[in-house]
Amino acid sequence: TLLDFDKAERSALREALAGLSLPCPPRTVAAYQRINHDLWAAYRRGEITQPALARERFRRLLQEVGGDTRRASRLGETYLDHLSARADRLPGCRPVLRQLGRRYRLGVVTNGIDRVQRSRLTASGLAPLFETVVTSQSCGFAKPDPRILHVALDAMGVSPRHALYVGDDPATDGAAARAAGVRFVWVDHGKPTRGRRPARRVESLRDLAELLSADATASPRGRS
Numbered sequence: 001t002l003l004d005f006d007k008a009e010r011s012a013l014r015e016a017l018a019g020l021s022l023p024c025p026p027r028t029v030a031a032y033q034r035i036n037h038d039l040w041a042a043y044r045r046g047e048i049t050q051p052a053l054a055r056e057r058f059r060r061l062l063q064e065v066g067g068d069t070r071r072a073s074r075l076g077e078t079y080l081d082h083l084s085a086r087a088d089r090l091p092g093c094r095p096v097l098r099q100l101g102r103r104y105r106l107g108v109v110t111n112g113i114d115r116v117q118r119s120r121l122t123a124s125g126l127a128p129l130f131e132t133v134v135t136s137q138s139c140g141f142a143k144p145d146p147r148i149l150h151v152a153l154d155a156m157g158v159s160p161r162h163a164l165y166v167g168d169d170p171a172t173d174g175a176a177a178r179a180a181g182v183r184f185v186w187v188d189h190g191k192p193t194r195g196r197r198p199a200r201r202v203e204s205l206r207d208l209a210e211l212l213s214a215d216a217t218a219s220p221r222g223r224s
Helices: 005-019 026-044 050-065 069-084 093-101 114-123 147-156 170-180 205-214
Strands: 107-110 132-135 164-167 183-187
Touching: 005 026, 005 069, 026 050, 050 069, 069 114, 093 205, 107 114, 107 147, 114 132, 132 147, 147 170, 164 170, 170 183, 183 205
Parallel strands: 107 132, 164 183
Antiparallel strands: none
């Protein structure tokens, strides 16, 4: 929603494979994305732990492209190191967050590896704009489980009815918000979606700022 993950993912994968003198053609990127997508879906269903996911995706990738699967752990750690350093903000992200921060309290809720998500927020210069950051790894719950949102709300001392959750995945973010009793706005980046399309939709963070400015029900400062 805030950072260009696709760009960061491709760059980190290319650099990690280069460190092992392995090529990274488009078919390898596509294979990794498919494997990674399937494993994260399994993680959200509670079928695999995050440490196991981090190892298994590269074991499967090396197996598929004919590489040495004994290098999977090293490749996975190198990938995370490169990904953690990426600061690929989406257009207009920082000024919009600064604008919103003058009226709202801001927090981050994300499915992801804790050190990676926090490092990327720091590298992007966005970390100081948020009061709290909750990752699935740090709290033990992954969206669409609403408990991950409850952890953030409790940390900020905010009730669900005074909160708004913004996300780019209706099936994961939207479902978590609904189950937690939190209003939801979908940032539609034009990617294929699963499940029902949320009623409140914007195409960019700039549009979000305009929506909230025009929304008569927008919460006053002191609410998230």
